[in-house]
Amino acid sequence: MADWLDLEQRFFCTPLRAHFMMFDRTIRHCRQCGAPVARRLPDDGDTKLRAICTVCNTVHYENPLNVVGTVPVWGDQVLLCQRNIEPRKGKWTLPAGFMELGESTSEGAARETTEEAGAQFIMEDLFTVMSVPRVGQVHLYYRARLTSDVFDPGHETMEARLFKEEEIPWDELAFRTVKETLEHYFADRRAGHFATHAFDIA
Numbered sequence: 094m095a096d097w098l099d100l101e102q103r104f105f106c107t108p109l110r111a112h113f114m115m116f117d118r119t120i121r122h123c124r125q126c127g128a129p130v131a132r133r134l135p136d137d138g139d140t141k142l143r144a145i146c147t148v149c150n151t152v153h154y155e156n157p158l159n160v161v162g163t164v165p166v167w168g169d170q171v172l173l174c175q176r177n178i179e180p181r182k183g184k185w186t187l188p189a190g191f192m193e194l195g196e197s198t199s200e201g202a203a204r205e206t207t208e209e210a211g212a213q214f215i216m217e218d219l220f221t222v223m224s225v226p227r228v229g230q231v232h233l234y235y236r237a238r239l240t241s242d243v244f245d246p247g248h249e250t251m252e253a254r255l256f257k258e259e260e261i262p263w264d265e266l267a268f269r270t271v272k273e274t275l276e277h278y279f280a281d282r283r284a285g286h287f288a289t290h291a292f293d294i295a
């Protein structure tokens with residue numbers, strides 16, 4: 094959970110450091126035999142540099158990660174979680190985190206909402222899909238309708254509480270995709286219609 098925030102926070106604050114963070118995520122040793130990998134073009138006509146084992150020649154493909162979360166709503170209020178872990182401890186976020194193998198995007202979003210907020214809710218439609226190519230991530234947020242205003246946040250969350258639009262701590266949000274998603278949410282609510290918004294964050 095910490096990693097994606099860390100990546101994007103570093104990216105938006107200091108692009109160079111984020112660049113190196115991305116390299117930190119890249120493969121250095123073969124997952125098959127443990128030998129060092131070299132970055133080179135594979136022999137199969139692939140045109141991208143790949144991490145290829147120097148011993149067994151296994152090609153390791155590195156692809157974007159999905160971050161999944163929700164916009165949990167109770168009446169005219171939105172649920173935000175105050176982070177209890179670094180980085181950005183004390184900042185506010187929508188519940189979200191890395192998708193796990195074996196789950197769908199909506200299952201992952203629901204799981205994160207349960208883990209971080211201890212909320213009870215009904216999942217609704219996909220709301221935002223944001224490509225963040227500079228950090229190799231895709232962020233997806235679903236709308237969710239809370240069925241209780243009692244929360245039981247996990248250890249990653251200092252406090253889970255509801256905010257009216259005018260109470261949103263815009264300058265204290267942990268993450269740019271959270272801010273973009275909230276802005277779209279309130280704009281759609283004013284327009285009386287919720288769409289799905291797909292866009293890129295350069």
Ligand SMILES: [Zn+2]
Nearest residue numbers: 123126146149
């Ligand atoms: Zn190998």
